[in-house]
Amino acid sequence: MKIFFSILLLIVVSCSHIDVKDMGQFKNNDVDLLISNKTLISIKSILENETLYLDQIAETSFKEELKLLLAGIKIISYEKNACSTGQVACSDPEHPGVVFVNENFFLMIPLEQFTGLLHEAAHLQSKNFTHVQCLKKPEWGYECDETINSPYGIEYKYLLHKYMHSKDDLITQLLLKINYRINKI
Numbered sequence: 001m002k003i004f005f006s007i008l009l010l011i012v013v014s015c016s017h018i019d020v021k022d023m024g025q026f027k028n029n030d031v032d033l034l035i036s037n038k039t040l041i042s043i044k045s046i047l048e049n050e051t052l053y054l055d056q057i058a059e060t061s062f063k064e065e066l067k068l069l070l071a072g073i074k075i076i077s078y079e080k081n082a083c084s085t086g087q088v089a090c091s092d093p094e095h096p097g098v099v100f101v102n103e104n105f106f107l108m109i110p111l112e113q114f115t116g117l118l119h120e121a122a123h124l125q126s127k128n129f130t131h132v133q134c135l136k137k138p139e140w141g142y143e144c145d146e147t148i149n150s151p152y153g154i155e156y157k158y159l160l161h162k163y164m165h166s167k168d169d170l171i172t173q174l175l176l177k178i179n180y181r182i183n184k185i
C-alpha cells in the first residue's frame with residue numbers, strides 16, 4: 001500500500017505543474033527550450049539578445065559553461081503556485097530540466113530574468129537546491145551562496161562579463177546586488 005501510494009504521489013507530483021500543450025518552442029544559438037506561451041511572449045526578446053551575447057563571448061570555456069548550463073533547462077513553465085512565497089522562479093529535484101516561474105518573475109527587469117534562469121540552471125546542473133545564510137546581509141536570511149561556484153555565483157560571473165564590456169548603470173546595480181548574495185567574494 002505504501003509503495004502504491006508513493007507511485008501515485010510521484011505521478012501526481014510529476015504531472016501537476018506542466019502542461020506541454022500550452023507551450024511554444026524557443027530555439028536560438030544551441031539553446032532549445034519549451035516555454036509556456038504566456039512566458040514565451042514576455043521573455044523571447046531577452047532570450048534572443050542574451051543567447052546572441054553569449055555566443056559572441058570570446059573566452060571559450062566560459063561560453064561553453066553557460067551553454068551547458070542553459071542546455072540543462074528543457075522547460076520553462078509558468079505556474080502560479082509552484083514556488084515558495086517570495087520566490088520568483090524555482091526548480092526542484094522532482095522535475096529535472098524544469099524551471100517554474102510565476103507572475104513575480106515578470107516584475108524583474110529582463111536582464112535579471114535571464115540571470116534568474118542561469119541561477120535555476122545552476123541548481124538543476126548541481127542537483128543542489130539549497131542556499132546558505134547571508135553573511136553580508138543577515139536580514140536576507142538563508143538566500144545566499146558561499147562561493148562563486150553556485151547559482152548566485154553564475155549570475156555574478158555573467159553580469160561581471162557584461163560589465164567589462166559595458167559599464168552601464170543597470171548592469172552595475174545588478175552586479176552590486178548579487179555581490180551581497182555571495183558570502184566569499
Ligand SMILES: [Zn+2]
Nearest residue numbers: 119123131151
Ligand atoms: Zn536558488
